[in-house]
Amino acid sequence: DTAVSQTPKYLVTQMGNDKSIKCEQNLGHDTMYWYKQDSKKFLKIMFSYNNKELIINETVPNRFSPKSPDKAHLNLHINSLELGDSAVYFCASSQDGRRPYEQYFGPGTRLTVT
């Protein structure tokens, strides 16, 4: 069974569109994250949720809105997509973001904005 899953794996869309990426973890973890990895492999945290509550919101345009319907899911909705949003987006989870636990990553969603 996949521990952290994301859909879709690839997403190609045009500028100005709105899109969503879904993430689910079946590990029973309390904390989930969204990361953006650019073309130079720099991995930057975007959001962190602990038990459905937002605990980190890094400097991210407000076009990006995370939604956590329950602690096993953290979806990422992006409005008015721009060329610079092209990247690989990773969802991750950890047992408790308030303690030093390892993170489990999903396979990534490669977003291409044309």
Place this chain on the structure above:
Amino acid sequence: SQQGEEDPQALSIQEGENATMNCSYKTSINNLQWYRQNSGRGLVHLILIRSNEREKHSGRLRVTLDTSKKSSSLLITASRAADTASYFCATDAGGSYIPTFGRGTSLIVHP
């Protein structure tokens, strides 16, 4: 924000050789972790070392931490072609245990 910097950016070795990657950071940390990322995949956790620890082992992996120099190293012994991947260090500091990642070292192991 706290961020580790891996060195070298790229490393190419032959199977059977040892591979050493370094990570430097700027401010005091709580913990440091190493992750591996195979091409087109998500990151996989390798080792977590706490600020009061100096060395940890896991199979062919050896991680050291020198807090006085604000640096860590990851040694992979007897490398295999399957070790080909990018390796990232991640640090957490202050009141946050959420790790901040560097840009990674790209390791290629030639069979």
